Amino acid sequence: MxxxxxxxxxxxxxxxxxxxxxxxxxxxxxxxxTPDMAGPWQPQLSRTAFAESGKDYIHLHNVRDFTYHADRTPDRIQYFDRTYYLDDLKRIWYGISHFGPMGLAHNFLSFEFEGGEYLSLSVETRLHPGQHYGAFRGMMRQFNKIYVWGTEQDIIGQRTHVRGENVMLYPVTLTDPGEMREYFLKVIAETNDLHNKPAFYNTLFDSCLTNLIKNTAIRNYTHAIDFRVLLPGRADRLAYTIGLIPNDMSLQDGRKRAGIKPEGLLLDDSYSVKIRCGWSGYGGLDLPPCTESH
Missing domain, CATH: 1.20.5 (Single alpha-helices involved in coiled-coils or other helix-helix interfaces)
Structure with a gap:
């Protein structure tokens, strides 16, 4: 024995x-x-954004404004450069786009400026033509990371209108102008860093969600195997718990308000206002109520 x-x-x-x-x-x-610096890249990932900063503004290059065919390939290919003034930053919005079960989702942000202008940020994998994302390959340093800045009609619209994903959009409760500007400038600095020196995407530790929350208080409430971070579709529960999204109502009610209903929505100048209609009348938000068409 x-x-x-x-x-x-x-x-x-x-x-x-x-x-x-x-x-x-x-x-x-x-x-x-080492990250792959050579192309070619898929058209919607062909350019990396970068910014020039002044005392009270940033001038952002390669803001994406594509439209897409039903098969998800680009239809209109368009980039533009624009100046955004820090004092005009009015509000930050947090979005989740659910594309599968068990918390599979993509997270993104939108920055609202005075005058009804919105600028979205989506952290994604930078893919070559014919290449497809895979979660396991994303842990094995197979994809570059890219910070995509674009219009909401592009970043959000392709998910509501082309991919058919379940998209939710929450107002972030951060209202201090100085803190909002500080966060905005941090992600702009990271955008420039990535433009100058490529880095890898990592499904678990350097993903769409972890890149957005690493400069926020959320990091103080999470740990390495926190499924609210590892599964981005559950991240709104974490944001709700610590009050970064409205928590003066049930999370279920908040999710109902945040849900974007694509029926009757056009990808035109009215899109950004209409996708927020669920928050009409909440917290002083000056938004029209939803109509029966959506």
Whole structure:
């Protein structure tokens, strides 16, 4: 009996050593990888945004404003450059686009400026033509990361109108102008860093969600295996818990208000106002109520 136990322990030691060697080999392999700087890239990911900053403004280059065919390929390919004044930053909006079960979703932000102008930020994988995203490959340093700045008709509209995803949009409760400007400038700085030096996307630790929350108080309320972060579709529960989205109502009621109903919506100048109609009358938000068409 003692001899069998000794053989089992010895075999277990060999197995643990082999596993440790495998883990070390994978780690070394990943560390030796470098981000791909060469194209070509898919058209909607072909340009990286970057900004020039002044005392009270940023001038953002390569703001995307595409439209898409039903098969998700670009129809109109259009970029523009625009100046955004920091004092005009009015509100930040947080969005979740559910594309699968079990918390599979994409997270994004929109910055609202005075005069009814909106600028969206989406952190994505930068793909080559014919390349497709995979969650496991996203953990193995197979994709570059890209900060896409664009119009809401592009960033949100392709998800509501083309992909048919369940999209929700929440007002962020951060209202201090200085704190909003500080956050905006941080993500602009990260955009410039990524424009100058490519980096990898990581499904778990460097994703659409982790890049948006690393400069916020959310980081103080999470841990490495927090499923509210690992599964971005559950992130609104975390934001609700710490009060970054409205929590003076039930989360279920908030989700109903945040839900975007694409029926009757056109991807025109009225789009940004209409996708927020669920928040009409809340917290002093000057928004028209939803109509029966949506």
């Amino acid at each position: 003692a001899r069998k136990k000794s053989k089992f322990i010895q075999a277990l030691k060999y197995a643990m050593a082999a596993l440790a060697g495998l883990v070390a080999g994978v780690w070394i392999f990943l560390e030796l990888q």
